[in-house]
Amino acid sequence: MSEKSDKNGEGDHMVLKMLTGSQAVAWAARLARAEYIPAYPITPQTEIIEILSEWVRKGEMEAIFVQMESEHSLLTAAGTAAATGARVFTATSSQGLLYGFEMLYSIAGWRAPLVLVNVARALAAPITLEPDHNDVLAARDSGFLQFHAESVQEALDFVLLAYRVAEDNRVLLPAIVNIDGFHLSFTRERVDLPEQSTVDEFLPEYKPVNPIRASEPVAKGIPVLIPPLYSFFKYQMHMASRNALNVFREAAKDFEKMFFRSYATVEEYMLDDADTVIVMSNSFAAVGKQAVNAMREEGRKVGLLRIRLFRPFPTDDIVKSLRGKKCVVVVDQNISIGKGGITCPEIAEALYHLEDRPKVILPVIAGLGGKSISLEEFRHAVRVAERLASLKAGPDGPLLLFREDEAMLVDSLLKIASGG
Amino acid sequence: MSITKYRTLKDVPKEEFLVAGTPLCAGCGALLVIRLFHKALGGNVVWVNAAGCVTLMATFPYTPLRSSWFYTAMPSAPAGAQGIRDALDILIKKGKLDPAENLKVVVITGDGAASDIGLQSASGAIHRGLDFFYLCVDNEAYGNTGFQASSLSPIGSGTATTKPTHLYPAGNVLPKKDLFEIWRSHRPPYVATISPSHVVDMLRKVEKALSFKGPKLFLALCPCPTGWGIEPSESVQLARLAVETGIWPLKEAVYGEVTHTHIPSKRRPVEDYLKVQRRFAHLFKPIKNEAVIAEIQKQVDEYWSKVER
């Protein structure tokens, strides 16, 4: 299903299509003229590589598609190819991301820009298929930039933006674009599919630094056994990642001019007069917005802040959005066992030194392994936060959201499992 | 072999691609193999390395090589080679890269990376028909971490994790994996064993391999003075003894067809090779372990009994 639209009357055609998240990111790789795609199947990522392999086999993409024997090898090949000068696209998910984990740090340390789509899926054990963000957030310290998409459109756009930022010579770091499994990967949404010529204009050719060439030998990835030198290179990566904040903002400006969609590092939803702000990322933020709408109808001043760029962490923008608010409810769809959510401490640290910092920052765990989050759960979390604020008290560990109907379901399934 | 430019040691190419000053041990057999192997390969090479002793050849800010080098990770150097090969191919195909900038991609790993943690990656690359060289410098243990047993450690050898004790008088009780056969089972264009002692044989094999597109795999026995317990000066001698005792057969397989390139006319007893190495000392002192030595001899004899002359 597709239609042509002529948005601004200047002949700038965009094709409107109903695409799944998998299709959208495959299209983004194609539009970005990715020329190397090492791949390995894993649910729910596999559709992406199926599409790309077909396009390459039909000659519709001028690229090499190679099916590797593991994600570890996939990431190794992706990294060395990017260091050699090819524009690389790849995708994985969950266990696959973890299987290749050491290479995330290596690729980032090689300063080899490429784009990896992670189709979020919760981690074993117990093994499961539906999403949460423990997989992608496990990679948060690696040096990869991280873009978290809420919609299929964002999934496509973030791949393009990710190339632009990653390959910028002020950054030179690889990027992960996270799309939630099932909710984005297998769900069709309306997508403005950009014109190739506009993408070409937005995304200049990748100019690798010190690529491997016969005429200019180079040694890459070699041990740095001298501690100050090691520290130096790690600091350089950090500063390059911090540079990516402004590089992203520049790129987003160009992107808006060319594609009429505007992206800040964070999205503010009904935030202006909000007393309580729910912080989320990725596709379930939509459910959070729905809850905000419902609570607004009840007269509660609730808003939502969605983090698009998780690495580099957009501290300044988060501060702008959250300073002066009464309560912040950080809904983490992940769990650091024995501590709580991963995002919440990062938000708290960003706000700590402000005079007008929120009175309560409530850590909430929800939606693990694809568990739904109902309106009542959001409402409960907001109520808990507001009560703490009125009591001038702090939270007693993270709030684990779970419903009665779910508890009953669990109970019935445990009975079956135990034969009782 | 038919036409070759390597007839005698006088034909060894003079150009050096490896300079002195590496931090590798004195008398390192692997270093000698790399140096000679590179001479036969010629220039325009990128080495793709997995963790092992030779990783220390290039440590920031030094490298002994005049060629490119890419340290990847212990399990996945062949995958790293895949990425480089494919990137060069697509860039050349798209006209973004002058074909004169092309490189020969050579994986260099130790035996642990080749036979244990990196076997999957190697199998994948060979299966895909990747156009690359693989040089495994086999010192028969994890040398870089202090000489622990790998699956290419020979039976009867003492290593840091297979120390001979009264319960395990033989030291290592597991047999050496036959990596040559594992590689050969993929039917790549070229597989060979080489030895730093038999230089003309090595050069001819590299020369031959250069004529094939696809995986070209080399397994080199590399005496390790520190791990084997030999004098650095004896390094090449030990490699020669391994060939002369028949422990290290020199052979090649072209698309799976095996030819022995050197058949020792009269094989020396394996004892001559074993008794000069500290890693086998427990087989001789305090009492001679005749059974293990005989077993090693038997395996060698059985191997050669099947080789057609």
Add this chain to the structure above:
Amino acid sequence: MRLSDAPILERGHIFNPSYVLVTAPSLLFDPTVKPLEGMADGSVLFVNSSKEVQIVQPKKVHTIYRDITELALKHIGRDILSAAMGAVACKLSGLISLQSLVDSVEEELAELGLAADLIEKNVQLAKECYSSVESISLRGLDYKPSHKVVEVQYMGERGIPDLLSMGNTILRKTGSWRVFTPIVDKNLCTACGICYIYCPEACISLDEQGYPVINYNNCKGCLVCTVECPRRAIKTERETIWS
């Protein structure tokens, strides 16, 4: 090893060493080692060398030269220096008795599985090293802190750990590893080139007539050349160039 009656709060890098023991003189010049850094006036430097080495000493330090390698060769027949250097450290500091030293050499080498005769040789080596130096007590070492904290600048492409200077290990003078030096006897050499072929280090080149020329800056003294030479035309001498 960390040992004291009071808790030791130093870990890792020792900023202000009282005693510095250098196993090979070349390390004094290695930009990645810098063993003299942080030494105060009155501290002690021990160098394993038969003669004095020209070094720029930032401070007035007691410098002692002894050829410990020679002693190791005498007792063990190999340049294994751990017991020897340990013994020197024990004596210099004046903190550890000869008996404690002997006990620990025996204990540690037995743990490593060394044969009894080899342990005994190491003990003899340790004893001779112990008696070869005098204890030097330290009084009132004046350490001047010289560390300033600076801001790290973003270096762009230079901040990427790629190496562009190829073949530069030649700068590392591994010649100092040598215990014995190979020397070509021109009268016996037939210019067959075999030593050149088998040198693992590419330290032998051939001159116009095909005779070998050894790069002593980098030759580690593995002596493969002496064994491989069919005419036994390469002799060995105890290393003197570096020590």
